[in-house]
Amino acid sequence: MKKIEAIIKPFKLDEVREALSEVGVTGLTVTEVKGFGRQKGHTELYRGAEYVVDFLPKIKLEIVIPARLVEAAIDAICKAAQTGKIGDGKIFVFPVTQVVRIRTGETGEDAI
Helix, strand or coil: CEEEEEEECHHHHHHHHHHHHHCCCCCCEEEEEEECCCCCCEEEEECCEEEEECCEEEEEEEEEECHHHHHHHHHHHHHHHCCCCCCCEEEEEEECCCCECCCCCCEHHHHC
């Protein structure tokens, strides 16, 4: 089992969710986060005053899936989230050693 964490632009969430569903991903967790990478933030003008927005709004997706689905999920995220502009995001993949479904006590892939 693997855990995929993806940081994407907020307006791409629906497209990414649909793409993941098409490759067999049945569940995911979504968190609204803020951050920056090479994008660095930007300057905005509000009521005549300039201010710097250091941390940009992003969406963090967390998905735990069987190892056999990892490449398809990564491919789906990349295709759906890509705009071709700086700040499209990143994908991280981690090994998962144990999963337990609290309600039933199921473990391993049965608990996903």
